[in-house]
Amino acid sequence: MAERLVVIGGDAAGLSAASQARARRGPDDLRIVAFEKGAHASYSACGIPYLVGGEVTDAESLVARRPEVFRDELAVDLRLHSEVVEIDLDRRAVTVRDHPGGERYREPFDQLVVATGAVPVRPDLPGVAAEGVHGVQTLDDGIAILRTLRERRPGTAVVVGAGYIGLEMAEALVRRGLKVSVVDAAEQPMGTLDPDMGALVADALRDLGIELHLGERLGGFEESHGHVAAARTENLTLPADLVVLGLGTRPNSALAEAAGIPLGETSGIRTDRRMRTPVEGVWAAGDCVETFHLVSRRPVAIALGTHANKQGRAAGINIGGGYAAFPGVVGTAVSKICEYEVARTGLTAAEAAEAGFETVEEVVESTTRAGYFPGARRMKTKMIAERGTGRLLGAQIVGQEGAAKRIDVLAVAVWHGMTVEEISGLDLSYAPPYAPVWDPVLITARKTAERVGRTASGGGRRS
Amino acid sequence: MAERLVVIGGDAAGLSAASQARARRGPDDLRIVAFEKGAHASYSACGIPYLVGGEVTDAESLVARRPEVFRDELAVDLRLHSEVVEIDLDRRAVTVRDHPGGERYREPFDQLVVATGAVPVRPDLPGVAAEGVHGVQTLDDGIAILRTLRERRPGTAVVVGAGYIGLEMAEALVRRGLKVSVVDAAEQPMGTLDPDMGALVADALRDLGIELHLGERLGGFEESHGHVAAARTENLTLPADLVVLGLGTRPNSALAEAAGIPLGETSGIRTDRRMRTPVEGVWAAGDCVETFHLVSRRPVAIALGTHANKQGRAAGINIGGGYAAFPGVVGTAVSKICEYEVARTGLTAAEAAEAGFETVEEVVESTTRAGYFPGARRMKTKMIAERGTGRLLGAQIVGQEGAAKRIDVLAVAVWHGMTVEEISGLDLSYAPPYAPVWDPVLITARKTAERVGRTASGGGRRS
Known part of the structure; x- marks a missing residue:
């Protein structure tokens, strides 16, 4: 049998x-x-924001x-x-x-x-069951948001949660012409980044016309005829014809x-x-x-x-009788919010501290292509290295087109426990349409290595 | 003193x-x-094709x-x-x-x-000293080509050499509206790739309207009033108001x-x-x-x-009294020819054989983004692994926008001697605007690993 x-x-x-x-x-x-x-079954849940935003036109x-x-x-x-x-x-x-x-x-x-x-994390708050309050977990959630957009033509939206999914949904709703506010209890969006890099994301979001309400704890929702009408925080009442809960899972x-x-x-x-x-x-x-x-x-x-x-x-x-293993993760993630690209791998500074590391950090601004090449975009790369050893513990990128996928190089470097000095010697591809002659990865590694050198013995000289 | x-x-x-x-x-x-x-002094020689092509408008x-x-x-x-x-x-x-x-x-x-x-390699052939025959080694070479373009308004160009520099110059001249032929003694362009991947580049070049004359040995140049008029091979005479020598260095x-x-x-x-x-x-x-x-x-x-x-x-x-080392290379290179992207790292199959490796190869076609995401482009990834161990020896990519820079992940993998099985487990970034849920790197590694498994014991079953 x-x-x-x-x-x-x-x-x-x-x-x-x-x-x-x-x-x-x-x-x-x-x-x-x-x-x-x-x-x-068998669908891309990560694609839901793009379905809602209209880049993907067919749920199928x-x-x-x-x-x-x-x-x-x-x-x-x-x-x-x-x-x-x-x-x-x-x-x-x-x-x-x-x-x-x-x-x-x-x-x-x-x-x-x-x-x-x-x-999905769903806060147990007054009004959370109102119509027009949506999760974004399943394809059905996405289809339901599309239906609300079509049937009620909402003008205002509140997105609860400024993590990846929240911000991707905020983009989607901006694309649909809504006035979008994002509420998060944290002081910076994208809590999976360090606050200094999160602040860059906040700037980008404001550039896109998204209203950010950070450090604001959600209190509940106001209803009108069973449909959501506003989101309340301790300090604010934000009109909301549509609410998206993007609080993670x-x-x-x-x-x-x-x-x-x-x-x-x-x-x-x-x-x-x-x-x-x-x-x-x-x-x-x-x-x-x-x-x-x-x-x-x-x-x-x-x-x-x-x-x-x-x-x-x-x-x-x-x-099936074969052998296969899942080796674990290094915490790589990437997201796109309109023209902004955000990526991370390894540990943030806070995560590294929690894991017992003392760290050295460096942030370098550079360009995605040779500075003189058309389409060169700005990007900031942050590296977090262990003090003393210089081992790369984590990295974060915030930039524009062509920035984010560079995180993969650093994911492999973190995977292997490479030091930032070693990384600065890597043989990465170079041609003007793809990178400056010092790729942002290399230059950030180099500058982080210099900082590791200065802090190795405690204090040290700073040049 | x-x-x-x-x-x-x-x-x-x-x-x-x-x-x-x-x-x-x-x-x-x-x-x-x-x-x-x-x-x-201190200029980007790699930028010369883009100066000639007009993407970069100012030599300075x-x-x-x-x-x-x-x-x-x-x-x-x-x-x-x-x-x-x-x-x-x-x-x-x-x-x-x-x-x-x-x-x-x-x-x-x-x-x-x-x-x-x-x-630059400069063949000692009849007519090579004629006006209109240009190298592309220095910024002065680039400026001289621009002068020829401006003063003589050439309609036809022959590029000698179908390597990176030759093809980048071919693109540049196509952009300037010239009818461009490329001559190379090899059977496929881009001799730094395996022939099967070079053939993809050949297809791309033909799509761009570039005439390819492969397996053709250059015989010399014909002149008219001291200026080049044609390039001769054993079998062909190609009209040429302008010749670019892109034979490497x-x-x-x-x-x-x-x-x-x-x-x-x-x-x-x-x-x-x-x-x-x-x-x-x-x-x-x-x-x-x-x-x-x-x-x-x-x-x-x-x-x-x-x-x-x-x-x-x-x-x-x-x-200066410090310590720094150049650790060596893994042969990473990348190039852009109009909308086509070409990259390599490690050894080609031929180079691997010459170094004494027996290899297993796999080529996988996939897309740069999730298939359903707008702007997803096709790309082919080739991996060359050592038979038995499955160690990645080299990789090549030919594709469109967003394809080539993925080579850097593989450059790091080659650097560390990772096996293709290990690579398939890497924690690379995923979001629909950047990659399919299985990044082309991962899926190619996985399929190469499967092939390594089938060929490990000599013969073996092929599924």
Whole structure:
């Protein structure tokens, strides 16, 4: 009899696992059932802001593989509108609620992949349930925002949260012609950057006409006929025909926890590098898991499609009898807000301090191309190095076109524990349309190395 | 008395050395004289094609630092039109010919930096001295081409050599409205790539309306009233109102060799990692030196502004009493030909074979951004890995906007001897405007790793 694999979650992690397991084991050997509680599977959640903003005109184009492909070509029994409400580890079965019909049924498994994703942080504030208050977690959320835009033609929007998703949504709504305010309790946007780099993002946002209300704690929402009308902070009342909650996410691990699958300290599901949970035959992947930060050497939970894909793939290969591992992360992320590009990798200064490092920092302004080449744009690169050793702990970039993807070079450098002095000697590509003769990466590394040299022995001379 | 430093060559390497030495030692401690035989110093030779093409409108903008800056701010006695014609190591002096006047004089030194650059390969063929036959080595060459364009309004151009410089010049002349033919003895353009990737470049060139004559050996030039009229190969006569020789360069090391400074097997000047030649007090940097390839572990001579800057800087720091090293290269290069982007790092398949590696290769087509994101462009990435170990030996990219700079990630990977399997797990940045959820780098590494797995044990199964 075929072994039975059940996958909970029909997005990047779950369906990567299903596909990879299938690639190695045929339907006679492995029966695969995948449950997705929503109406859509295998889509790019990261694309939602661009759907809302109008750069992407068709929600369908965010779907990587249509459900039929899984059913017909991969023999994966993908069931939409099917929410797994319980995992019974003793009896090796899940309980599924069929959403349109409402029936419940049990589905047995021999192996299980938990890929339940993340849940958006949703503040429990007055008015949060009003119409026009939207999350941006699922494709359905994106479609709902589009519907509000179409049907109510809102003129004002408040975005709650000035992190990646909040700012990408702010851009989207600016593109749609709305007057957009962003509210965040922090003093700078993009809390995943150091405050000095976040301040550059704040400047960029103001240039785009976005009103920033920083250091403002959200109090609730005012309603009018059941629809949101304003957002309230301690000090302000901001008119809002539309509210987007972009407060980030946490691992959606409640189902696993209820079943007795161990969670880590981040509330993500614990796995080893092969994506095995401590429970025999149970795997987990994607935004619901806890992973390992290679610099801080601490567990972290990072919701990101690229990790979800890699983790799901590794789980599937292992279930298929191969060997694959997810090695951990260095905290790389990138975002685009209109013409501004923002990226980071490794640890911020604060994260480095928390991990016990004493650091040396340097920020260098340079250009994306040779200064004389048309289209050269300004960018600032920050590096955070360990004092004494000069080891690169983290880097951040804020700039314009052509700036952000340079973070990948530094992600590899962080990965290898390179010193800034070593980085300054790297053989990076140079031609005037792509870089100044000293690439911003090289020049920042060089200047950080000089600073490391000056601070190595405590005090030292500053030139 | 101050020590006397003489620098031969007033471009990237020489003047970086001078600047760095000066930064560490004041004029009372170190007297610095720099000789430049041409009319310009400290300019971006890599920018010449863009000056000819018109993207850069002012030759002056290619000058990084004006001569006055060296003289007035850095106390570097920079002498233009001053050619060093002899180095006398016994008497520790150089002989200088003053070009406008023609006088010769001697200048003593305690320390010497040889930064004589490269000489263009110039075929000794009939008609090569005709007017309208141009090199593209110096800023004066670029200005001369501009003059020919202005004064003779040529309609046809032949570019000899389909390497980086030849193709960049072909683009420049296409931009100026000329009908451009490119002649090369090789079967594919861009001989620094593998032929399969070179073929992609050939397709791109033909798309741009450039006529390619590959596998054609140049025979000479026909003249009319002293001006070039056509280029002849064994099989063809190509009308040419303008000819550009883009056949690459070799180290300009004759002066050093005549003085007894040892050259390496590439004819570049031999140095150690601190840019010391084997002669006490004599340093060398830039296109005239031989450097070390970290993958082939062989000496190489690579003319590139970024290396020249780094080497000159290292020499200057060392002369100034600091410590700096040039660690070697991995052969990274990048070029832009209209909307096409071409990049490489590490070894080509042929270079790997010559260095004794048996290789596994994979080429993957993907997009620069998420497929659904506006402006996503196609790109092909090739990886060359060592059979068995899967170590990345080299990579090549041919694509459109946003493709080429990804080579830097792979340059770092090659630098560290990463395996393709390791690379596929890297934490590279992801957001739809910048990359598909599997970055082209990751997906190519993954597919190369799969191929390495299949070929590890000799033969093996191919799926």
